[in-house]
Each structure stands twice: as C-alpha cells, then as structure tokens.
Amino acid sequence: MTTTHSLGYPRIGAQRELKFALEHYWQGQSSETELLATAEQLRRQHWQDQAGLGFQPVGDFSLYDQVLDMSVTLGNLPPRVRERGGELLDQYFRAARGRSATDQPGQGVAAGEMTKWFDTNYHYIVPEFTRDTRFQLDSRRLLEQFAEARAQGHRPKPVIIGPVTYLWLGKSKDDSDRLALLDRLLPVYGELLDTLAEAGAEWIQVDEPALVTELDEAWRHAFQLAYHHLKSSRPKLLLTTYFGQLRDTLQLACELPVAGLHLDAVSAQPEAGQLADWLAPHKVLSLGVVDGRNVWKTDLNRVLDWLEPIHARLGERLWLAPSCSLLHVPVDLSREQNLATDVRTWLAFARQKLDELELLARALDLGREAVHEALAENRRAIDSRRHAPSTRNPAVRQALAGLSPRDGQRQSPYAQRKPIQQRRLHLPLYPTTTIGSFPQTPEIRQARRQYREGTLAPDQYRSLMEAEIARCIREQEALGLDVLVHGEAERNDMVEYFGEQLEGFAFTQGGWVQSYGSRCVKPPILFGDVSRPRPMTVDWIRYAQSLTDKPVKGMLTGPVTMLNWSFVRDDQPLSETCWQLALAIREEVLDLERAGVTIIQIDEAALREGLPLRRSDWPSYLEWAVDAFRITANGVRDETQIHTHMCYSEFNDILADIARMDADVITIETSRSDMELLEAFQSFDYPNDIGPGVYDIHSPNIPDADDIVALMHKAAQRIPPERLWVNPDCGLKTRRWEEVIPSLTAMVTAAARLRQEALAPARDRCEAGVQ
Ligand SMILES: Nc1nc2c(c(=O)[nH]1)N[C@@H](CNc1ccc(C(=O)N[C@@H](CCC(=O)N[C@@H](CCC(=O)N[C@@H](CCC(=O)O)C(=O)O)C(=O)O)C(=O)O)cc1)CN2
Numbered sequence: 001m002t003t004t005h006s007l008g009y010p011r012i013g014a015q016r017e018l019k020f021a022l023e024h025y026w027q028g029q030s031s032e033t034e035l036l037a038t039a040e041q042l043r044r045q046h047w048q049d050q051a052g053l054g055f056q057p058v059g060d061f062s063l064y065d066q067v068l069d070m071s072v073t074l075g076n077l078p079p080r081v082r083e084r085g086g087e088l089l090d091q092y093f094r095a096a097r098g099r100s101a102t103d104q105p106g107q108g109v110a111a112g113e114m115t116k117w118f119d120t121n122y123h124y125i126v127p128e129f130t131r132d133t134r135f136q137l138d139s140r141r142l143l144e145q146f147a148e149a150r151a152q153g154h155r156p157k158p159v160i161i162g163p164v165t166y167l168w169l170g171k172s173k174d175d176s177d178r179l180a181l182l183d184r185l186l187p188v189y190g191e192l193l194d195t196l197a198e199a200g201a202e203w204i205q206v207d208e209p210a211l212v213t214e215l216d217e218a219w220r221h222a223f224q225l226a227y228h229h230l231k232s233s234r235p236k237l238l239l240t241t242y243f244g245q246l247r248d249t250l251q252l253a254c255e256l257p258v259a260g261l262h263l264d265a266v267s268a269q270p271e272a273g274q275l276a277d278w279l280a281p282h283k284v285l286s287l288g289v290v291d292g293r294n295v296w297k298t299d300l301n302r303v304l305d306w307l308e309p310i311h312a313r314l315g316e317r318l319w320l321a322p323s324c325s326l327l328h329v330p331v332d333l334s335r336e337q338n339l340a341t342d343v344r345t346w347l348a349f350a351r352q353k354l355d356e357l358e359l360l361a362r363a364l365d366l367g368r369e370a371v372h373e374a375l376a377e378n379r380r381a382i383d384s385r386r387h388a389p390s391t392r393n394p395a396v397r398q399a400l401a402g403l404s405p406r407d408g409q410r411q412s413p414y415a416q417r418k419p420i421q422q423r424r425l426h427l428p429l430y431p432t433t434t435i436g437s438f439p440q441t442p443e444i445r446q447a448r449r450q451y452r453e454g455t456l457a458p459d460q461y462r463s464l465m466e467a468e469i470a471r472c473i474r475e476q477e478a479l480g481l482d483v484l485v486h487g488e489a490e491r492n493d494m495v496e497y498f499g500e501q502l503e504g505f506a507f508t509q510g511g512w513v514q515s516y517g518s519r520c521v522k523p524p525i526l527f528g529d530v531s532r533p534r535p536m537t538v539d540w541i542r543y544a545q546s547l548t549d550k551p552v553k554g555m556l557t558g559p560v561t562m563l564n565w566s567f568v569r570d571d572q573p574l575s576e577t578c579w580q581l582a583l584a585i586r587e588e589v590l591d592l593e594r595a596g597v598t599i600i601q602i603d604e605a606a607l608r609e610g611l612p613l614r615r616s617d618w619p620s621y622l623e624w625a626v627d628a629f630r631i632t633a634n635g636v637r638d639e640t641q642i643h644t645h646m647c648y649s650e651f652n653d654i655l656a657d658i659a660r661m662d663a664d665v666i667t668i669e670t671s672r673s674d675m676e677l678l679e680a681f682q683s684f685d686y687p688n689d690i691g692p693g694v695y696d697i698h699s700p701n702i703p704d705a706d707d708i709v710a711l712m713h714k715a716a717q718r719i720p721p722e723r724l725w726v727n728p729d730c731g732l733k734t735r736r737w738e739e740v741i742p743s744l745t746a747m748v749t750a751a752a753r754l755r756q757e758a759l760a761p762a763r764d765r766c767e768a769g770v771q
C-alpha cells in the first residue's frame with residue numbers, strides 16, 4: 001500500500017483559535033493552563049483531520065514559530081533571554097516578542113530578529129550564534145506531543161529542522177563561522193534522535209530545505225558530515241526538501257545515508273523520475289505531489305499519468321505527501337460560503353488536499369477504476385477552470401500587448417525632476433514622514449466587522465473611517481510631520497484591500513494563513529485577468545488632503561507585492577500576471593495624479609522576498625518585476641513625486657535593480673542594521689532620495705531622539721543630507737497610539753535638531769556635543 005503523510009499542518013486553527021488564545025494570554029486575560037489547553041485541543045483536531053494518512057506529523061504545531069521551537073529543543077535561546085531566568089514559556093515568548101522596558105522597568109529584552117521563511121510570507125525567529133554557543137537537548141516538547149498523539153491512537157512521525165538548515169537559518173552575532181558549530185550541534189541531534197527512537201518513533205522527518213538553495217562547498221560538506229554522523233542513530237530519517245528543485249544538490253541528497261528522501265514534486269516534477277532511477281534500492285522516495293503553497297485543486301489525472309510509471313518501479317517505496325507543510329494554506333474550504341460557485345470548485349485548502357492525497361494513493365494501489373467517479377469529478381473541475389470565460393479578459397490582454405518600454409519611463413531623469421518637485425512641495429531638509437498605516441484600533445476592526453455583517457450601514461462605516469482619517473491628520477499636524485498619510489484605517493490589509501476591489505480576484509471569509517506569531521493574513525485569490533473597474537483610493541486621499549495644507553501621500557500597494565502576497569494563478573507565467581496588476585494599479589496612480597495628489601507611494605514590501613531561492617534565477621525575476629513597477633509608477637508627470645517602500649533590507653545585491661525602479665524616494669528598513677545598509681547605497685552611488693528607517697516599529701520600545709540623531713549622522717556620512725528623509729522603518733498599524741505619539745515625537749525632534757545643525761556653523765555643533 002502506498003504510504004501517505006503530511007509534512008505539517010496549519011496550526012492557527014480554522015477559526016484562528018490559537019491567535020485569540022495567545023493574545024488573551026499575553027494580555028493577562030487567561031492563564032497558562034488555558035492557553036495550553038487550547039493548544040492541546042488544536043493538536044487533537046489537526047491529528048484527527050489527518051487520521052486517514054499513514055503517519056501524522058508531530059512537532060509541527062507551535063505556539064509561535066517552529067524555528068524558535070527548535071532553538072528551545074537545542075537549548076539555544078539567546079543568552080539575554082536565558083539570563084533573566086523564569087519559566088520556559090515566559091522565556092519562549094520573551095525571545096519571540098521581546099519585552100518593553102516601559103512596561104517593566106529594567107526588564108527590557110530585545111526580541112529575536114524575524115525574517116522570511118524562504119520565499120514565503122511566513123516569518124521565523126532567527127537563531128542566534130556566537131563562537132561560544134553551546135547546545136543542550138530539551139526534548140520535552142517533542143516527547144510530550146509524541147505521547148499525546150500516540151494516546152489518541154495515531155502513528156506519529158516527529159518533524160524537526162535538520163542540523164545544517166538550522167545553522168543555515170541562523171545568524172552569527174560575532175562574525176564567527178556558524179558552520180564551525182556543527183561539531184557541537186551533531187551530538188545533541190544524535191541524542192534527540194535516540195530519545196525519539198526510545199519513545200517509539202519509527203520515522204523522523206528531518207527538514208533540510210537549505211538543499212534547494214545555492215550551496216558552496218563548505219555547506220555541501222556539512223551535509224555529508226552531518227548525516228554520516230547521524231546514521232548510527234536508530235530511527236529512520238526522511239530527509240525532507242521543499243520549495244524548489246535540487247539541481248546541483250540532487251546527487252548529494254541521493255547519496256546521504258538516510259532511509260528516505262522527500263522531494264517537492266510540484267516545483268521539481270522532472271527530478272522525481274531522476275530520483276526514482278538513482279535512489280538506492282532500500283530507500284523510500286516521498287513525492288510532494290499536491291501543492292502545499294497554493295489553493296488550486298490538483299489535476300489528479302495528470303499527476304497519475306507521470307506517477308504511475310514511478311509507482312510501478314518503486315512499489316511500496318513510494319510515499320505521497322503535499323509538496324511542503326500545509327502551514328501556507330488555509331484550513332478548510334467547506335467553511336467558505338461566499339465564493340462564486342465556479343471558483344469554489346477549483347479550490348482545495350488543507351483538509352481538501354489531504355483528501356486528494358488519499359485519492360491518489362487509492363488510484364495507485366487499486367487502479368484508477370476504483371476511484372473512477374472522483375477522478376471524473378476532478379477532471380470536470382480542472383476543465384471548468386481551464387475554459388472559464390471569467391479568467392480571460394480580452395481588453396486586458398490587448399492593453400498588455402500594446403505596452404511599450406516608454407510606458408515605464410519617467411519624462412525626465414531624477415536630477416531634473418527633483419527641483420521641479422521641490423518648487424511644488426517646499427519641503428525642509430531632512431523631511432519627516434511615515435510609511436502609511438497608523439494604529440488599527442479595536443474600534444476600527446469592530447466597525448469593519450459590523451459593516452461586513454451588515455449591522456453598520458455603508459455611509460455610517462464611511463463616516464467612522466473618515467473620523468479616523470481626520471484624527472490621524474490632526475495628530476500628524478500636531479506632531480509637526482512634513483509629509484502626511486491618511487493612515488489606512490479603511491484597509492483590512494494592504495493586499496487584501498486592493499484584491500477586493502480588482503476584477504480577477506476572489507476573496508475568502510476565513511482563509512487565514514499565519515504570517516508570524518498570532519498575526520495572520522487572508523491572501524486574496526488571483527484567478528483571472530486583472531482589471532480595475534473603478535478608482536480604489538481616490539476619495540479617501542482626497543478627503544484626507546482636504547483637511548490639511550501639508551502634502552498627503554497617496555498610498556498604493558505595488559504589483560509585485562500584490563502578486564507575492566496573493567494566491568496566484570498557476571496557468572500562466574507570473575510575469576504576465578504581474579504586468580496585468582501593473583496596468584491596473586497604473587490607472588489608479590494616474591487617477592490620483594489627476595485628483596491633484598502631489599506624492600504617491602507605491603509599496604513593494606515583497607519585491608525582495610520574491611527573489612528566487614537560487615541566485616542564478618534572479619536576473620529574469622528582477623527584470624520583469626522591476627518592469628512591472630516601472631509600468632505602475634512612471635507614467636506620471638515630473639512634478640509628481642513617487643515614493644516606494646521596502647521593509648526587508650538586505651538588498652545590497654540588487655541595488656542596480658532598485659535604482660532602475662527610479663522612484664524619487666525609497667523608504668527602507670535599516671534601523672536594525674545600524675545604517676550599515678547605506679554603505680551599499682553609497683558605494684553603488686544610488687542616485688535618488690532615501691528614507692532610512694530610524695526605528696524598529698516591530699518593537700514596543702520608544703526610540704530616543706539622541707539615538708535617531710546619531711543614526712542620521714551615520715546616514716549623512718554616506719548619503720548627502722539633501723537626499724535624506726527621516727521616517728520609521730515600516731507602517732504603524734500593529735502599534736498603539738500610546739506608543740506611536742512618543743516615538744514620532746522623538747523622530748520629529750531629532751529631525752529639527754538635524755536641520756539646526758545643518759544651518760549652524762560647525763563650532764555650534766561642537767558645543768552642542770554632537771560631534
Ligand atoms: N498581506 C500582508 N502580508 C504581510 C504584511 C501585510 O501587511 N500584509 N506585512 C508583513 C507581516 N506583517 C503583518 C502585520 C500585521 C498583521 C495583522 O495585524 N493581521 C491581523 C489581521 C488583519 C486583517 O485582515 N484584519 C481584518 C479582520 C479583522 C478581524 O479579525 N476582525 C475580527 C474582529 C476583531 C475585533 O473585533 O477587534 C472578526 O472579524 O472577527 C480587518 O481589519 O478587517 C491579525 O492577525 O489580527 C499581519 C501581518 C509581511 N507580510
């Protein structure tokens with residue numbers, strides 16, 4: 001019989017039960033016991049959902065993040081967190097979220113850094129290393145949950161992050177070589193595997209997705225070392241890769257001494273046949289045949305066409321699974337009541353994907369005849385999507401065909417635009433601004449819920465949102481900011497909001513996907529050609545501008561970010577979908593300009609994370625992605641100032657591409673890297689304006705004006721002051737007003753001081769003690 005399994009299941013809960021349990025606990029409204037009871041209940045439910053599989057994953061559930069869990073298992077929480085002592089759960093959340101010094105004087109702890117999990121929209125907590133790092137096994141979580149699953153009658157398969165990927169995901173805090181820690185790490189892994197074997201684990205899933213990235217010789221060698229070391233341990237290891245093709249690591253992966261290998265056969269289907277040929281005859285080949293990252297039904301007949309010959313060769317050695325953990329898709333389609341009927345028949349969420357797996361296994365074991373009806377129904381759904389008129393809009397295709405490079409070209413170069421814009425905007429040196437959103441208060445969210453449920457009339461909703469916008473403008477004027485924003489009160493999310501208004505998108509009621517910790521997003525589903533039936537933001541921005549003489553930025557999400565943070569169609573190249581988005585948002589840009597908006601910001605927060613996992617694939621992505629931004633942004637007149645925003649720094653390698661976007665101003669995240677990023681901008685000779693984020697909005701800590709001044713001094717050593725802006729490093733929607741006001745006060749104070757210094761002669765500066 002063909003063995004089925006899953007690599008991991010969504011853990012937030014079909015109704016985001018975990019989110020609410022966590023937030024209650026953090027706010028002191030519930031006890032640890034209550035939180036842990038919810039977690040236990042969720043695991044029970046998730047294993048029950050997966051009971052039809054050959055194995056149930058254990059250890060994929062997490063209270064915050066699976067990488068942080070692994071750090072706990074390896075005794076590697078940051079020293080600054082451990083030093084404070086206390087209960088493990090408390091330390092765990094301290095590492096995840098930090099602790100504000102204002103809430104508990106003397107107790108401030110910086111959170112672990114958060115970064116993107118490969119090319120997904122999930123964030124993990126980065127493991128921290130120094131040359132002194134020591135590891136120590138804490139297997140309690142895995143053992144308890146293993147026993148829990150067993151007691152519920154399951155056949156659990158523990159899931160852990162492998163030693164090489166664990167090091168690969170982390171960061172050295174003292175510039176030491178983290179690979180040098182492998183020798184110390186491996187004995188702890190050996191102990192962990194033995195412990196799990198003793199508890200009765202037959203198989204252990206060891207995730208090593210680093211294998212789909214470009215690895216140099218040292219990292220390849222680390223894989224050899226690690227798995228030769230671990231081969232003496234007792235349970236069978238399923239070496240697990242996902243998110244891409246193996247290519248030049250295929251042979252390495254084949255030869256490692258493990259009992260089985262999992263391949264993401266959605267992104268690497270041709271490699272499945274190769275592995276079937278090459279894999280030693282005692283090894284299991286697990287093929288990820290159902291897309292774990294997207295929401296489309298699998299074309300089961302097509303999969304069987306290429307899978308049957310492999311099954312004929314491998315027999316019981318073939319296992320079936322989703323391509324990756326189902327963490328990246330919503331839980332259950334059957335809860336969705338408002339999707340158009342045709343779109344609904346094209347979709348599969350986590351639960352439905354498990355059904356697909358079981359069907360495929362039965363078709364292999366018993367022949368297609370045994371599941372004839374189900375296969376026919378699947379074929380009807382696939383055909384219906386393939387031929388659906390709703391996915392094609394001839395006008396959009398025609399407009400796309402008519403595009404020329406000139407559409408992505410500003411009228412004049414930046415050097416000529418800058419003085420024209422300055423004459424219109426009259427901005428001071430070091431202009432201050434924010435990234436767009438202001439706090440999404442419980443009142444705003446509640447109003448939106450009532451509006452959705454129909455208990456708040458549309459015009460009541462609108463006046464409530466207008467009142468929020470008015471408050472936001474008032475606060476910004478009082479703070480003395482130079483370029484204002486309307487605050488995005490009316491937006492549930494910067495991507496979903498636009499998805500709801502564009503043709504070609506469907507959206508769910510409860511299709512939540514974890515983004516980090518308790519935070520979730522509801523990615524819209526991009527199923528057809530994209531167009532914009534009517535202006536989306538013009539009325540809101542016009543209203544905001546009517547309240548002030550200061551410029552208010554128009555605020556849009558760019559095409560690449562819309563693409564990367566939606567579930568996208570898989571029936572045409574991403575570039576094509578992206579250009580369609582670009583055309584639709586371009587119309588909005590031009591409408592804003594016509595409405596008299598002088599500054600328009602187009603966020604491309606996800607441009608960086610969309611980079612392919614292998615560098616050799618970067619150029620083609622960057623070409624179409626930057627072209628798409630240019631189409632969106634660059635149709636405006638010289639006097640209109642275009643801003644863009646990106647929140648994940650580390651783009652030293654793509655500065656030429658960022659320059660090619662040709663935004664007049666780019667606001668970026670640099671506060672955590674202490675402005676080091678700007679060195680790259682300097683040596684590249686980046687030509688346009690830059691707003692290096694001067695404080696970290698993810699932390700509840702209130703920045704200090706002196707620190708901001710010092711950071712900007714650093715910035716001004718690298719970028720001429722005439723081209724510098726002062727702003728936070730991202731939007732403020734997750735913060736509270738009580739945090740925002742003092743933080744922005746510090747920022748505005750710092751900018752005023754910087755201007756004064758620039759005007760005063762150097763002598764005064766020495767006296768003021770800034771040098
Ligand atoms: N798509 C996307 N990806 C992104 C980001 C982003 O902004 N958008 N930013 C980065 C990640 N950062 C994030 C920061 C915050 C949240 C976030 O706050 N999410 C909210 C949900 C936001 C949302 O869509 N809210 C809806 C629905 C709100 C809701 O849950 N309403 C409740 C009631 C809530 C209440 O009464 O307070 C209900 O309907 O039951 C709205 O405002 O309309 C959450 O988890 O809480 C998510 C990601 C990277 N990836």
Ligand SMILES: [Zn+2]
Nearest residue numbers: 605647730731
């Ligand atoms: Zn941002």
